[in-house]
Amino acid sequence: MFIVKDFDLKLTFESGQPLAFYGEYRLEKNGKGLSYVTDRGVIRLHCEKTKSSTNIDYNYIGKYTAKSAENDIRARLGLSQDMRKVYAAIDTDQFMHEAITSLRGLRMTKSDPWEATLCYLTSQANNMKRIRGTIRKFVDVFGDDYKGKGACAKLFPSPASIAKATIPELTACGTGFRAKYIKGVAASFAGGFDSDALYGMDYATAKLELTKHRGIGDKVADCVLLFGYGKMQAFPTDVWIKRVVEHVYFGSRKTSAREIHSFAENKWGPYAGYAQQYLFWHGRSKTIGKPSS
DNA sequence: ACCCAGGCGGGCG
DNA sequence: CGCCCGCATGGG
DSSP, X not given: OEEESXXXXXXXXXXSOTHHHHEEEEXXXXXXXXXXXXXXXXXXEEEEEOSSOEEEEEEEEESOOHHHHXXXXXXXXXXXXXXXXXXXXXXXXXXXXXXXXXXXXXXXXXXXXXXXXXXXXXXXXXXXXXXXXXXXXXXXXXXXXXXXXXXXXXXXXXXXXXXXXXXXXXXXXXXXXGHHHHHHHHHHHHTTOOGGGGGGSOHHHHHHHHXXXXXXXXXXXXXXXXXXXXXXXXXXXXXXXXXXXXXXXXXXXOOOHHHHHHHHHHHHGGGHHHHHHHHHHHHHHTTTTOTTO
């Protein structure tokens, strides 16, 4: 059982983070529930909001102990983050203040590097619904089966299992033109590429290592660093962020991704990634800057 | 029919 | 550098 403040499961889950691509969010009898798949099993959460905090209960299937499951949840849902500090750092102007007021409790989640990589390779020129459908098919088709203690579950597919799939098998999951990138990067993660080594690298160096892969460009690399490695200075600049930042901070002037990165680094520094997530979700909810809005 | 979706690589001026 | 294009595919 966790008791935390400034935590909103629905916002955290639904704000376009990788957890939503391989997890399941649903209504339960007396509150909200969430389950997600990892390479070790399935974790189920149940949340109850009280006046001043949120109580999170959980159970699990798979190669977990009570302790390792608890650690997994704390890390993935960002339960150790100091939200007072986060909000103090990103509450820089009227727009961000509105975003914080509207989205209080939205946490940055932390997936495994490989999970985030697969999710954001799939995301390019794609929409949330189809991304989710594709990742869920990956789990169904390529995920190992866990069987034990009267329970069974599909696990998140390994790099090796995706690497040995054929291109037609991948496109059958709805990847489209991204299949060749997915297969190639999976092969790298399965052998040769030491993904854990990037934890020990600074942001810029780790980004260089990621973008050596065909199919991982500037934006996907930033997503992997932010959502997969927890490097909070990463500021993924997609079409939405570009629109919102141009509209709110640049008087609707067309601005290059390079300039936006520089702006974000100066304004939010080590918390730029957090600011990005609030800009992204708040901007989308208000369709800020979008043509015909 | 056309446009868009949490882009990227490649070619061109 | 910046700009434009093709890349698959389903939904507005």
